[in-house]
Amino acid sequence: MSTPQAGARRGPSGPIIALDAMGGDHGPQEAVRGAVRAVRDRGLRVVLVGRRTEVARLLAEEDAVGAMPVLHAEDALAMHEGALASWRRPRSSVAVACKLIRQGEASALVSAGSTGGVVATSTVRMRTQPGVLRPALAVALPTRPRPTVLLDAGANADAKPEMLVQFAHLGAAYARSAFGVENPRVGMLTIGSEPGKGNRLARKTAELLAATAAQAPTQAGRLDFRGNVEGHDLLAGEVDVVVTDGFTGNVALKTVEGAVRFTMDAVTEAMTAGTLAKAGALLQRRSLRELRNRLDSDTYGGAVLLGLNGSVVIAHGSSRAPAIERACQLAHDLTSGGIGEEVRSRVQATARSTPWRQRLGQGEEQQARP
Amino acid sequence: MSTPQAGARRGPSGPIIALDAMGGDHGPQEAVRGAVRAVRDRGLRVVLVGRRTEVARLLAEEDAVGAMPVLHAEDALAMHEGALASWRRPRSSVAVACKLIRQGEASALVSAGSTGGVVATSTVRMRTQPGVLRPALAVALPTRPRPTVLLDAGANADAKPEMLVQFAHLGAAYARSAFGVENPRVGMLTIGSEPGKGNRLARKTAELLAATAAQAPTQAGRLDFRGNVEGHDLLAGEVDVVVTDGFTGNVALKTVEGAVRFTMDAVTEAMTAGTLAKAGALLQRRSLRELRNRLDSDTYGGAVLLGLNGSVVIAHGSSRAPAIERACQLAHDLTSGGIGEEVRSRVQATARSTPWRQRLGQGEEQQARP
Structure with a gap:
């Protein structure tokens, strides 16, 4: 992975968003396209998390190699997977993105994966903010x-x-x-x-x-x-x-x-x-x-899981690139706000x-x- | 009151519907008009329950004196009244209509009164059918x-x-x-x-x-x-x-x-x-x-309270004559069915x-x- 600059989390160019490249009904293609639009058209800072070779190939197709860092994750949550199964997968793209946030190298997670899976994984791996009883x-x-x-x-x-x-x-x-x-x-x-x-x-x-x-x-x-x-x-x-x-x-x-x-x-x-x-x-x-x-x-970018140590935006499973782009914008707005x-x-x-x-x-x- | 014929409850001309003439935002006028339409256009059997002089005058306006019996009730539930207050009024038009049903002289109640008031009054006065835990x-x-x-x-x-x-x-x-x-x-x-x-x-x-x-x-x-x-x-x-x-x-x-x-x-x-x-x-x-x-x-005549000893149809408070007419039809269909x-x-x-x-x-x- 091309590591984002240390200390840049709240830098002048805004918070870093870890985007799960593998979630959603349409697979990595729409996620990568959405990420490219978020970076190019909106000036957001995105790290793509998913299978490196696949993501790199899709970036190349978009003529966007080097436009953003890619972090490898060998596994992915399936759309049909229940909460219980999914949070046991330590190498899923969602789990790896959560790790990035826990380490302070990103501030927000965006995923079009199954709501149950993303909620369970991020709750376990990012934990609630002090004093918060339950994320909502x-x-x-x-x-x-x-x-x-x-x-x-x-x-x-x-x-x-x-x-x-x-x-x-x-x-x-x-x-x-x-x-x-x-x-x-x-x-x-x-x-x-x-x-x-x-x-x-x-x-x-x-x-x-x-x-x-x-x-x-x-x-x-x-x-x-x-x-x-x-x-x-x-x-x-x-x-x-x-x-x-x-x-x-x-x-x-x-x-x-x-x-x-x-x-x-x-x-x-x-x-x-x-x-x-x-x-x-x-x-x-x-x-x-x-x-x-x-x-x-x-339209508004998806559901937001509130109360964790980092913003989590869960886009519809059916999201295409524009919806992914809006989800990144929402994650950015929440964190910057x-x-x-x-x-x-x-x-x-x-x-x-x-x-x-x-x-x-x-x-x-x-x-x-x- | 011109008493409905004894034994006519399930007679060839169908069940008798006790219509609360006083309920609803638009007062007795719309209820009486709805009743006249139900009787004339649909051939239903309706008893109007409410203040006799007022109801009789409205029937005369519709040129429908004698088209259906009128049962006097001196009191009426107010639209804003809570459940607790309303079921204590033994002389409200809803309570009097319930009594008619308990006595076997009518089979169904139709009211455009407040849902809380009608539910409470009819539950207390008509009681649930044997074995029914709660009306719904x-x-x-x-x-x-x-x-x-x-x-x-x-x-x-x-x-x-x-x-x-x-x-x-x-x-x-x-x-x-x-x-x-x-x-x-x-x-x-x-x-x-x-x-x-x-x-x-x-x-x-x-x-x-x-x-x-x-x-x-x-x-x-x-x-x-x-x-x-x-x-x-x-x-x-x-x-x-x-x-x-x-x-x-x-x-x-x-x-x-x-x-x-x-x-x-x-x-x-x-x-x-x-x-x-x-x-x-x-x-x-x-x-x-x-x-x-x-x-x-x-369109479908209103909400139905199920599980009591008699059908109860509660039309919207804003019901005009056509909605009252449909509510009577629904009460008829439920009972005949x-x-x-x-x-x-x-x-x-x-x-x-x-x-x-x-x-x-x-x-x-x-x-x-x-």
Whole structure:
């Protein structure tokens, strides 16, 4: 490997991104193409991690030999592989990229590998930041005027209220680092707008979030908690962060994706059903294609695993080069935006206000026993 | 009140529907208009329940005095009223309608009142069918070629695996009674297609459902369980029933509604953004309006509360006369389709196979204790 210059991690040319060249449904070709675009068109700093000969050949095809370093990894996670199997592979491209980050030679990981595999591998190998209970998977929904961060989108199917309060802080750190939102508005996903609505987890979490908003001793630990949001508010853009457990969040995210696709398909069908309609459709082909692109789940670069010692961006398995390029940009933005510091100061600030957290947390435990 | 003929409950002219004339955002006017349409255009048998003078005046306005009986109720549930407040009102139109059903003088309740109020009132006053653990709220999603029943859509925020297994049977009974699906395919909503994916509740429920499918001693207790479905499968129409807890189901349902509306709005905006596009939009106005109607959440008549001694259809609070009319039709179809018998035989059949249910159920309890 052509080693990146020591000390260059936060240098003037920005953070170094370790890109898993082997992940994704389309194999190394799209990853390498995306990397070349990220480096050439966006001036990002990328290290490709994967089978050296294969990656070198693809770089040559792109006429980009020497454009970026290549780090050899002999193994790769399979797209169908479960979390358990994948994190046992110490020589996979994802594991090798994590090692690079642990050694301080890169700051962020980008992969289009299987979400389960990347989450498990990076959690084990990069570890959580001090004080972080669990990493959370965050996605940016295509709301206007700016995206809404939804988390946890699937890393923790069974969560506790204290984790969800931290997720709110992780999400706020994301909104601030990546989208420059100074004081992100946080809502909690539940099934009614009035306080006290929801299941046991949501009710307890709302209590804790309200307490955090009111009582946190320092500015860093404060949250602009706006209370409950419901399923139909997810795309309304009225909060910057929506917090929920990984089960509900994953169902909600996939439901959004499915419903948007369903509606677009129904629109296309309706628009080409009659002669008049068909004529109209011709006139509108371009605006509808643009809309499809805007609503495309790849637009914001992929899901982000928050709370680890380094940024992790997980692009869709179906990512082509442009999506890989955007994922690299997102990893760059998060790291340059100082998400690591932001999470650290928020977690430290809330750790100092533990008394009420422990008190309420214990109350919940007791109640949960039948 | 002009009493409906005794014994006419299942007479040749069909079941009698008690319609809450006072529920809904638009007050009695739309309810009465909907009732008149249901009786005149569809030949349904409706009893209007509400303030007699007001209802009689509205019937006169529709030139429909004597078209259907009116039962007086001096009180009404307010739309903002919580469940707790509303079920304490013994003289509300919903409570009086429930009494009519308990006395065997009507078979179904239709209301556009607040979901929480109607669920609480009817559960307390009509009670669950023997053996039913909890009633569940079911909605029909606008899938093709036929609707998909999603339940629980919000009646039980905290549920247990045994309840979800019953919900699967309630949903199957709905699909069979209302849509004539002979052997409904059932899926469980979770966050991965492989078995074992999901939170604790979903994993345990999937185990129980698989056991039900394989081991139920009689045909009535069997389920065609197709395994896990995810958020993006909700509108795919590949199963007839999707079972989940009331928290997840309510989030998913409102997410579908919000995402469909968001996409339709974005389409309309994109279609009128340029001169060419605007011209196209004119040619397509009609097909898009039809599509909006098809995707409108009112199309299938509203949510159904399953498992009580009588059918309960809860129309959207915003229902106008056509939605009330469709809700009456749905109540008629469910009752004529024999949903009561269907639920009874399914619940009895599964009650006979309790050993594995208790065994697995207890295992879950123990595991839940930390």
